[in-house]
Amino acid sequence: MPATALYLVTAQSLRLDDNPALSAAAREAAHIVPAYIHDDSRPRRLGGAAKWWLHHALADHARDLARAGAPLVLRQGRLLEEVEKLVAETGARTLYLQHDPTPGMQAMEDALHRWAEENGIVCRRFGGHLLFDPVEIRTGTGRPYSVFTPFWRACLELGPRAPIPTPEKLSAPNDMPATLPLEALGLLPKGVDWTGGIAATWEPGEAAAHKRLDHFIEAGLKGYGHDRDYPALEDGTTALSPYLRFGNISPRRLFARLADIAAMEPALAQGAAHVQRELGWREFCWHLAVARPDLATRPIRDDFTTFPWQEPDTSDLKRWQTGQTGFPIIDAGMRQLWQTGWMHNRVRMIVASFLAKDMLTDWRHGEAWFWDTLVDADAASNPANWQWVAGCGADAAPFFRIFNPTLQSAKFDGAGNYIRRFVPELAALPDAHIHEPHKAPSAVLRMAGVTPGITYPLPMLDRTMARERALAAYQARDPLAG
DNA sequence: AGCGGATTTTT
DNA sequence: AAAATCCGC
Numbered sequence: 001m002p003a004t005a006l007y008l009v010t011a012q013s014l015r016l017d018d019n020p021a022l023s024a025a026a027r028e029a030a031h032i033v034p035a036y037i038h039d040d041s042r043p044r045r046l047g048g049a050a051k052w053w054l055h056h057a058l059a060d061h062a063r064d065l066a067r068a069g070a071p072l073v074l075r076q077g078r079l080l081e082e083v084e085k086l087v088a089e090t091g092a093r094t095l096y097l098q099h100d101p102t103p104g105m106q107a108m109e110d111a112l113h114r115w116a117e118e119n120g121i122v123c124r125r126f127g128g129h130l131l132f133d134p135v136e137i138r139t140g141t142g143r144p145y146s147v148f149t150p151f152w153r154a155c156l157e158l159g160p161r162a163p164i165p166t167p168e169k170l171s172a173p174n175d176m177p178a179t180l181p182l183e184a185l186g187l188l189p190k191g192v193d194w195t196g197g198i199a200a201t202w203e204p205g206e207a208a209a210h211k212r213l214d215h216f217i218e219a220g221l222k223g224y225g226h227d228r229d230y231p232a233l234e235d236g237t238t239a240l241s242p243y244l245r246f247g248n249i250s251p252r253r254l255f256a257r258l259a260d261i262a263a264m265e266p267a268l269a270q271g272a273a274h275v276q277r278e279l280g281w282r283e284f285c286w287h288l289a290v291a292r293p294d295l296a297t298r299p300i301r302d303d304f305t306t307f308p309w310q311e312p313d314t315s316d317l318k319r320w321q322t323g324q325t326g327f328p329i330i331d332a333g334m335r336q337l338w339q340t341g342w343m344h345n346r347v348r349m350i351v352a353s354f355l356a357k358d359m360l361t362d363w364r365h366g367e368a369w370f371w372d373t374l375v376d377a378d379a380a381s382n383p384a385n386w387q388w389v390a391g392c393g394a395d396a397a398p399f400f401r402i403f404n405p406t407l408q409s410a411k412f413d414g415a416g417n418y419i420r421r422f423v424p425e426l427a428a429l430p431d432a433h434i435h436e437p438h439k440a441p442s443a444v445l446r447m448a449g450v451t452p453g454i455t456y457p458l459p460m461l462d463r464t465m466a467r468e469r470a471l472a473a474y475q476a477r478d479p480l481a482g
Numbered sequence: 483a484g485c486g487g488a489t490t491t492t493t
Numbered sequence: 494a495a496a497a498t499c500c501g502c
Binding site: 139140141145146147149150395396398399400471474475 | 496497498499500501502
């Protein structure tokens with residue numbers, strides 16, 4: 001039995017629960033040194049809001065680990081160099097890590113494995129971030145799937161492995177290596193503190209993840225199939241995305257819990273299967289991202305490589321980013337994102353369709369903005385879903401499907417509650433006019449204190465024209481490009 | 483190789 | 494009511 005083992009924490013594995021690498025280390029070594037190394041040299045850095053989450057999730061994880069017996073060591077620098085130092089300091093001969101499938105991390109992990117091999121260190125890598133290893137699901141011909149439904153069918157046939165229990169007790173060596181203070185990692189904003197709205201909305205960490213799940217099962221699971229489309233509903237969606245992103249909750253634990261509920265409570269079976277299917281989309285995105293490391297920069301479909309995106313007018317892009325487009329549902333969504341670091345899924349589709357199709361702006365501009373502002377910014381889900389909406393992705397939305405923001409708004413936020421919450425200057429408008437303020441009769445506008453063009457922007461573009469333009473551009477794609 | 487099938491819809 | 498798409502078997 002090795003005396004001391006190094007357990008490398010990644011930004012996808014901040015939990016004790018169902019953590020195969022940690023459990024194996026606890027089982028196989030006398031002492032464990034858990035260490036998180038913040039390496040900024042990665043090709044794809046964390047977005048700003050996600051850094052806030054990471055900071056607090058690390059603090060929470062450090063508390064959990066200390067309570068279990070082995071406090072977390074924090075380091076900053078090149079992953080390999082820091083591992084080398086820690087191995088020298090602790091005398092560890094075994095390295096445990098939970099596999100991080102992020103494209104930039106794969107290369108680093110491979111380098112780590114080579115280094116370990118050369119230096120006689122045993123390096124053990126475990127899954128845990130996903131239900132399945134992204135490369136284990138293959139079509140009949142051995143290739144990755146590009147359509148969701150057959151992919152998910154194949155997943156369900158295989159069935160995810162059962163989650164493993166939390167290790168009982170960890171044992172740290174007497175002389176633990178020195179650790180940096182969490183603040184030294186520089187994850188919080190240095191100048192203006194923009195984190196107030198995010199902090200008021202979220203509680204990062206493992207215990208909070210399970211608290212949220214318990215609440216959702218009570219309050220939202222039964223109606224999930226219907227309610228998930230209504231952004232004004234508090235418990236319409238699971239709101240677990242950032243927890244899943246940082247490994248604060250295990251997808252396998254979640255999947256298994258839903259399966260148990262479905263078996264015990266037939267009335268909840270449909271909602272449970274639907275949430276599982278959404279986990280399937282997360283798996284599918286990672287399946288794509290691992291098969292195509294350039295997912296965030298290159299369209300999956302070759303006929304989009306020469307697509308005539310309009311170079312966005314900086315002020316137009318800014319209006320979209322800050323929620324000043326003049327389309328209330330879009331502005332509500334973009335402001336929710338800016339304030340809380342999160343946006344409801346249906347609204348994400350509406351604002352993304354608007355950017356890619358109505359504004360005819362390269363989806364990568366939208367992806368980059370989401371990457372910076374979402375607390376759940378995920379290296380696979382974010383680009384995969386942007387490609388899906390833009391029409392250039394796997395199994396993408398047909399190009400002629402252009403969301404009409406006004407119809408979407410009337411259908412899914414009919415009472416305007418979501419709009420009123422995030423676009424307060426429209427709050428006094430009656431339901432019938434809140435989706436299109438500029439078309440309201442002047443008496444109604446006066447009563448509500450709304451002056452289109454002054455207190456709230458006029459629509460930034462004419463949708464009929466924008467729609468024609470988009471259809472023409474999409475139809476003119478060169479099928480042989482690329 | 484032809485057919486069944488498909489998250490998020492449109493006018 | 495129609496579907497301008499195209500994967501997977």
